[in-house]
Every structure is written in structure tokens, then in C-alpha cells.
Amino acid sequence: MFEAVYQYRDQLLHGLGMTLAVAIASFVIGFLIAAVLAPLAVYGGPFLRRAIMGYVALIRGLPELLVIFLIFYGGTVFMTKIAGRYIEVNALTAGIASLSIVAAAYLTEILRGALLSVAHGQWEGALSLGFRRPRAFLMIILPQMMLRALPGLGNQWLVVLKESALVSVVGLEELMRKSVVGAGATHQPLAFYLTAAALYIMVTGVSTLLLKAYEARLIPHMR
Numbered sequence: 001m002f003e004a005v006y007q008y009r010d011q012l013l014h015g016l017g018m019t020l021a022v023a024i025a026s027f028v029i030g031f032l033i034a035a036v037l038a039p040l041a042v043y044g045g046p047f048l049r050r051a052i053m054g055y056v057a058l059i060r061g062l063p064e065l066l067v068i069f070l071i072f073y074g075g076t077v078f079m080t081k082i083a084g085r086y087i088e089v090n091a092l093t094a095g096i097a098s099l100s101i102v103a104a105a106y107l108t109e110i111l112r113g114a115l116l117s118v119a120h121g122q123w124e125g126a127l128s129l130g131f132r133r134p135r136a137f138l139m140i141i142l143p144q145m146m147l148r149a150l151p152g153l154g155n156q157w158l159v160v161l162k163e164s165a166l167v168s169v170v171g172l173e174e175l176m177r178k179s180v181v182g183a184g185a186t187h188q189p190l191a192f193y194l195t196a197a198a199l200y201i202m203v204t205g206v207s208t209l210l211l212k213a214y215e216a217r218l219i220p221h222m223r
Contacts, residue, residue, distance in 0.1 A: 002191050002195070004182070004186035004188045004191060004192075005182070005188070005191050005192055005195045007186075008178070008182040008186075008192070011178045011181075011182065012175065012178050012179065012182070012192075012195065012196075012199070014173070014178065015173060015174050015175035015176070015177060015178030015179070016175045016199055016203075018172065018173060018174040018175070019161070019164050019165070019174040019175040019176075019203075020161075020203070022092070022095050022096055022099065022164045022167060022172070022174060023099075023157075023160050023161040023164045025096045025100075026095075026096050026099035026100045026103055026160050026164070027103055027156070027157050027160045029096070029100040029103075029104070030099070030100045030101070030102070030103025030104040030106075030107050030160070031103070031104075031107055031153075033100070033104035033107075033108070034103075034104050034107035034108040034110070034111050035111065037052050037055075037104070037108045038107075038108050038111035038112045038115055039115065039137070040052060041053060041056075041108060041112050042112055042115050042116060052108065055105060055108075056105045056108055056109055058105075059101060059102055059104075059105035060105055060106065060109075064098070064099070064102050064163050064166055065166050065169065067098045067101060067102055068094065068095065068098040068099075068166055068167060068169065068170060069169075069170075070098075071089070071094045071097050071098040071101070072089055072091070072094035072098070072170045075089035075093075075094060075097070076088050076089045091167065091170045091171045091172035092172055094167075094170055095164070095167035095170065095172050095174075098167070099160055099163055099164065099167070102163070103156060103159075103160050106156050106159070107153070107156055110149050110152035110153060110156060111145065111149050113148075113149075113152075114145045114146070114148035114149035114152070115141070115145045117145075117148050118141055118144045118145055118148070122140055122141060122144065123136060123140075123141065125140075126139070126140040126141070150211070150214075150215050151215070154207070154208070154211040154215075157207060157211075158204050158207060158208070161200075161203060161204060161207070162200070162204075168180065175196055175199060175200070176196060179192045179193060179195070179196040180192075
């Protein structure tokens with residue numbers, strides 16, 4: 001049954017590489033956005049806080065697949081109107097943009113919760129030692145926030161990794177898409193989907209082990 005999978009091994013590995021590229025890019029971009037939005041959601045003005053939390057609530061209320069369609073088709077319409085000629089947003093760009101927007105909303109909430117969990121006395125202690133607020137945040141508050149956010153960040157990475165399979169609906173040749181094509185061409189869907197499942201489990205398993213090892217190494221230094 002798995003002979004057909006072996007024949008498609010190069011395509012499946014290419015799809016796995018594309019899955020990892022989309023997931024990593026989306027998570028990194030989403031994290032960078034969240035790293036800016038989370039402190040603003042806590043320390044910003046009332047209007048800014050409401051705007052950020054509105055964005056978080058809106059994105060968390062939408063199915064990820066709908067966001068992908070909106071970016072893919074809406075982006076094409078928007079770019080076409082701006083340029084005055086037809087411009088199609090490719091599947092890779094749409095996939096990364098969509099998953100980044102979704103990840104940023106969830107990561108903002110994770111970082112915001114972690115930031116709120118840092119005792120206010122940490123601020124007072126840093127300021128009493130002569131730290132300015134930006135330096136106090138970077139040197140004292142941020143490391144504690146990241147430690148508290150680490151489990152949530154790890155979980156969100158796994159979510160983004162699995163959500164990357166949704167980008168196959170707009171034609172991106174990632175692992176799920178390659179599996180569907182191989183299954184259709186060889187009429188061996190079970191073999192291809194079991195292989196895809198094994199590859200996903202392998203990646204998530206390695207990710208979980210690395211996150212646990214990093215957390216175990218980091219915690220003693222933060223005590």
C-alpha cells in the first residue's frame with residue numbers, strides 16, 4: 001500500500017518543507033505584531049486599548065478558513081483596484097498573511113495575559129533602582145512576561161502548524177495538498193493520509209520536546 005507513497009516521497013517532502021516555511025513565517029510575523037500590540041493593550045490609551053481588543057475579538061470570532069479566503073480573494077480585488085490592472089495575490093502570500101493575522105490576535109492575548117500576571121511591584125522595584133520605564137520593561141518586565149507566556153506560545157505554534165493545512169484550499173502546494181494530489185493520482189488515499197499524519201505528528205512531537213527542554217532550561221535561571 002505504501003509503495004505509491006514512496007514514489008511520491010520527494011513531493012511529500014517538498015510539501016512538508018512548504019508547510020514548515022508557512023508555519024514559521026506566520027508565527028514569527030504574528031509574534032512580532034503581538035509583541036507590539038500586547039504592551040499597547042495594557043499600557044496604551046483607552047481608544048488604543050479598545051481598538052486592539054476589538055481586533056483580537058474580531059479575528060478570534062472568525063473561522064481561519066474564512067480569513068484565508070478574504071485575504072486571497074479580497075487582496076486580489078484590492079490590489080487590482082489600486083494598480084488599475086488585474087493583480088492576483090498568490091497562495092503563498094495569502095497563506096502567510098492570513099495565518100499571521102490570526103496568530104497575531106491569539107498571541108496578543110497570550111502576551112497580554114502574561115504581562116498582566118507580572119506583579120506591579122516589579123515595576124516599582126525597577127523604577128526605584130533608577131531604571132527608566134523603557135529600560136525597566138526590557139530588562140525586568142519582558143523576561144518575566146516571556147517566561148509566563150512560554151506555554152501559551154508553544155501551544156500557539158502547534159496550532160499555526162496545523163492551520164497551515166488550510167492554505168491548501170487556495171492551491172498552495174504544502175503537505176496536505178501534496179497528499180491529496182498523490183491520493184487522487186494513485187487511488188491510495190489511506191496510505192497518503194496516514195503518511196501525512198505521521199509527518200505532522202513527527203514535527204509536533206519534535207516541537208514539543210524542544211519547547212519543554214527550553215522551558216526546563218530557562219526556569220532555573222529565572223528564579
